[in-house]
Amino acid sequence: MKMNRRQVLKAGLAASTVYSPWMIARAQARPVKLAAILPLTGAFAFAGNAALDAFRDAADRINDSGGIGGRRFELVVEDDGYDVARGTAAFNRIVQRESPEELVFVYGDSTGLSKALAPEITRLRLPYTATSFSNELADPNTYPTIFVFGPTYNDMAGALLQQIRLQRGRGAKIFLCYSNSEFGRDPIPFIKDRAAKLGFQIVGEEVTPLAIADATPIVTKLRQTQPDFVIMQGYVLTVEPLVVRAAREQGVRATFMGTYYSAELALMQRAGAAADGFIVTYHNAYYYDTTVPAVEQIRALRRSKGRDLSYRTTYYMGSWMAVDVIAEAMRRAHAAGKLTRPGMIEALESLGDYNAGGQVRNMRWVNHRLPFTKLWRANVRDGRFDAITDWVDGSKL
Numbered sequence: 389m390k391m392n393r394r395q396v397l398k399a400g401l402a403a404s405t406v407y408s409p410w411m412i413a414r415a416q417a418r419p420v421k422l423a424a425i426l427p428l429t430g431a432f433a434f435a436g437n438a439a440l441d442a443f444r445d446a447a448d449r450i451n452d453s454g455g456i457g458g459r460r461f462e463l464v465v466e467d468d469g470y471d472v473a474r475g476t477a478a479f480n481r482i483v484q485r486e487s488p489e490e491l492v493f494v495y496g497d498s499t500g501l502s503k504a505l506a507p508e509i510t511r512l513r514l515p516y517t518a519t520s521f522s523n524e525l526a527d528p529n530t531y532p533t534i535f536v537f538g539p540t541y542n543d544m545a546g547a548l549l550q551q552i553r554l555q556r557g558r559g560a561k562i563f564l565c566y567s568n569s570e571f572g573r574d575p576i577p578f579i580k581d582r583a584a585k586l587g588f589q590i591v592g593e594e595v596t597p598l599a600i601a602d603a604t605p606i607v608t609k610l611r612q613t614q615p616d617f618v619i620m621q622g623y624v625l626t627v628e629p630l631v632v633r634a635a636r637e638q639g640v641r642a643t644f645m646g647t648y649y650s651a652e653l654a655l656m657q658r659a660g661a662a663a664d665g666f667i668v669t670y671h672n673a674y675y676y677d678t679t680v681p682a683v684e685q686i687r688a689l690r691r692s693k694g695r696d697l698s699y700r701t702t703y704y705m706g707s708w709m710a711v712d713v714i715a716e717a718m719r720r721a722h723a724a725g726k727l728t729r730p731g732m733i734e735a736l737e738s739l740g741d742y743n744a745g746g747q748v749r750n751m752r753w754v755n756h757r758l759p760f761t762k763l764w765r766a767n768v769r770d771g772r773f774d775a776i777t778d779w780v781d782g783s784k785l
Contacts, residue, residue: 417459420456420460420490420718422443422462422493423465423482424464424495425468425475425479425497425501426467427467427498428469431599434624435624436703438701438704438707439704439706441700441704445693445695449685456727457727466479468498470498472500475497475504476501476504479501479508482494483514492721492729493515493732495516496517496519496520497519498570499521499522499574501520502516502525503524510530510531513532514729517534517537520571521541522541523541523574523578524574525540526756526757528755528756533733534756536756537710537758538757538758538761539757541578542575542578545575545579545647546578546780546782547761547780547785548645549579549586560617561614562615562619563591563594565620566594566620567622568597572621574621592609592610598622599623600626600627603633603634604634611639611640614642616642617643617645618643620644620645621646625649625652629658630658632662633658633662637662643666644663644666646666650666651669652703653771664766664769668764669764670702670762671748671760671761672702673705673746673747676772682705682708685745708747709748713736713742713751736751759781761780762775762777762779762780763777
């Protein structure tokens with residue numbers, strides 16, 4: 389059968405669409421995307437911008453090494469100002485705009501936002517983690533695509549209570565100071581229940597905004613109750629330095645404690661000598677610990693780009709770890725021919741002994757969280773936190 393010129397051209401175009409190496413290369417070149425909703429403005433902007441710095445550094449390292457199976461790794465970044473409504477709107481924009489074939493992971497901001505988004509994330513079968521370590525989110529039966537890249541706040545609180553038991557024993561008096569936020573309230577029921585079982589007394593509690601200007605009401609209660617320990621939760625150093633400094637000035641001798649977001653050198657820089665002995669939980673590496681491979685990876689990347697090599701905060705370090713883990717899951721999913729959202733879930737669950745360059749103990753999930761942490765004590769003289777325990781398994785406390 390003879391074909392006219394139009395038919396020949398049409399057949400040739402169809403053949404080129406199916407077989408053209410250029411078209412195949414173009415398809416392979418589609419980026420693989422990670423979306424990040426961060427507090428780049430607002431009360432926690434300093435933490436959000438440190439996280440973004442880490443995300444960009446980690447993305448450069450990934451792409452300098454060939455991307456994800458030859459596909460460029462791209463970030464999609466939105467600012468939510470640490471506001472649930474803004475964060476929800478940002479999330480909706482992202483999932484409506486981005487192709488599911490390219491956007492295979494979302495990193496969210498805050499416990500409040502993550503709890504609000506959790507049902508929709510589950511409906512979309514979208515792999516997700518966040519700055520939050522909420523116990524509620526670490527439930528693969530309810531939220532099978534959500535992962536907590538560290539111990540939950542309950543795990544952290546359990547480690548602090550274990551330390552109280554070792555230092556003081558039954559009868560220890562505890563004062564709770566926490567923010568009136570999902571972040572602040574998250575572990576409080578667990579702390580109260582666990583403290584009662586261990587024979588501790590909760591002698592007082594104070595619920596505050598995320599930031600305060602005057603610590604006098606809190607310190608007055610501390611002087612009245614004379615606790616042995618003060619556990620602070622739900623701040624990112626917006627309250628801890630002010631309270632501990634005022635407490636020491638008023639003669640309060642209690643041991644102050646905090647979880648992951650208190651474990652930053654700025655605590656000592658802002659509170660001075662008053663911060664000495666402050667005990668925190670922390671499960672990543674400090675930038676000054678050059679024995680950790682991830683630290684040298686960061687330094688090498690920044691050195692190669694002519695970037696500042698000075699101290700990187702804990703907010704940076706935790707974000708670098710998250711991108712490192714997500715990228716490793718992407719690589720494994722790609723190698724299995726499953727660089728999709730379901731493929732990412734499979735890859736994450738199979739990471740096993742991967743430790744992100746020494747930034748975590750391992751990637752062995754317990755209910756989609758990594759329950760391991762260490763306790764550290766503020767050493768003002770040396771300007772650092774010193775480890776006072778080995779790894780503590782929060783799932784066994």
